[in-house]
Structures are given as structure tokens and as C-alpha cells.
Amino acid sequence: MKTLFKVALLLVAALGHAQGTIPASKISVSLQGGFWAPLGTSHFVAAAANVAVCTGANTVCVIQFSTDKTATIGNASTRIGTGGTIACISSVGFYDASKNLLTQATRTCSSANTIATTALTSTITVAQNTVLYYAFCSNEAIPTEMGVSASSTNVQNTLNDGATAANAQWATAANTCTAGVLPASLGNLTTANFDFPLAYFRP
Numbered sequence: 406m407k408t409l410f411k412v413a414l415l416l417v418a419a420l421g422h423a424q425g426t427i428p429a430s431k432i433s434v435s436l437q438g439g440f441w442a443p444l445g446t447s448h449f450v451a452a453a454a455n456v457a458v459c460t461g462a463n464t465v466c467v468i469q470f471s472t473d474k475t476a477t478i479g480n481a482s483t484r485i486g487t488g489g490t491i492a493c494i495s496s497v498g499f500y501d502a503s504k505n506l507l508t509q510a511t512r513t514c515s516s517a518n519t520i521a522t523t524a525l526t527s528t529i530t531v532a533q534n535t536v537l538y539y540a541f542c543s544n545e546a547i548p549t550e551m552g553v554s555a556s557s558t559n560v561q562n563t564l565n566d567g568a569t570a571a572n573a574q575w576a577t578a579a580n581t582c583t584a585g586v587l588p589a590s591l592g593n594l595t596t597a598n599f600d601f602p603l604a605y606f607r608p
Contacts, residue, residue, distance in 0.1 A: 439607030443468040443539035455486025456552035456600035458543035463582040469574040478606040479528035481510035486549035488517035494585030495543035497604040504591035514548040544585035550602035565596040
């Protein structure tokens with residue numbers, strides 16, 4: 406009788422797995438590649454346009470997001486569309502939920518139609534569903550980067566509905582870039598509407 410009972414339990418367990426129940430210990434959320442910011446996914450992205458790096462020289466634009474997987478990243482890949490002057494510098498990076506800088510990548514942006522992969526100042530591991538601010542700036546208003554054109558403000562306005570300086574999700578920061586390099590912290594945020602460049606963060 407005991408043997409039959411054990412067999413029955415094994416059959417129930419097997420049926421459960423057959424119907425899609427996978428033990429948590431067998432599930433991996435590691436992402437071997439990287440992810441697009443600010444989309445937080447490694448899925449293919451079709452960029453719509455070349456867009457301004459931010460709203461003006463040394464202004465820091467930020468978008469709040471979270472990643473869909475865990476990933477360790479040490480480099481950022483970006484594509485310049487329209488180049489600036491010989492002194493053009495642009496940066497992309499991440500801030501934590503307290504608006505403190507985690508890491509950034511800085512590159513020259515003088516040459517048009519160029520792709521560059523640049524080392525981050527620090528290699529970091531981003532856990533699944535971690536809230537981050539994706540930030541970007543340039544020391545000039547001229548350059549553009551591959552990105553997404555916000556043809557409508559509906560997305561930004563919906564995200565920012567009821568937002569304050571503490572929790573705006575699509576915004577410019579009180580602290581500015583220095584010569585195209587992101588600041589140590591963002592300071593207060595002011596809701597804003599802008600297009601955004603895409604960056605691919607990878608190991």
C-alpha cells in the first residue's frame with residue numbers, strides 16, 4: 406500500500422512538470438549578452454531616427470526603467486548620426502534609484518555615421534527588475550545619435566502624470582554634465598519631453 410502511495414505521488418509530480426511547472430531552482434534569469442537602454446531588453450530594436458543627444462549642451466536627460474533580466478555589463482555601444490565639432494564629447498550611463506551615478510561610457514562624437522563600443526567606468530551587475538535611470542548628455546547641441554523619435558508627447562506625459570522633482574520618470578536633471586561627462590548625482594528632476602538615443606550595454 407505504501408509503495409502504491411509513493412508511486413501516486415511521483416505521478417502527480419511528473420504531471421505537474423509536464424504541464425509547465427518548473428522548479429524555481431531550475432530557472433535562470435542570467436542574460437548572456439546585454440540589453441538596450443532605456444528599453445531594458447535584449448530584443449531586436451528598430452531605431453526610428455537620428456535624434457538629438459539631449460535638449461541642449463551639457464543638459465542631462467534621464468528616463469527611468471528596469472531590465473527584464475540580470476546582466477553584467479562593462480561596455481556601451483552607440484552610433485553617432487550627425488557629428489559635432491572636433492571637441493564633441495557625449496556620455497551614456499546609469500544612476501540608481503537614489504539618483505547616484507553607477508557607471509558611464511564617454512566617447513567622441515565629432516565623426517558622423519560612426520559606431521563605437523566604449524568601456525564603462527565601472528563594470529556592474531544589474532539585477533532583474535532593478536529600477537535605474539538611463540542618462541545621456543553631450544557638450545554640444547549639434548550631434549545626433551541613433552535613437553527613437555518621440556513623435557507624440559503622450560508617452561512622456563503619461564509616465565510623468567503627477568510626478569514631482571523626486572520621482573519624475575522622463576526628465577532633465579538639475580545637475581549638468583561637465584564637458585560632456587555625466588555628474589556624480591542627478592539632483593532634482595524636471596519633467597520634460599525629448600527624443601532619446603539608444604545605447605546597447607554589453608559585457
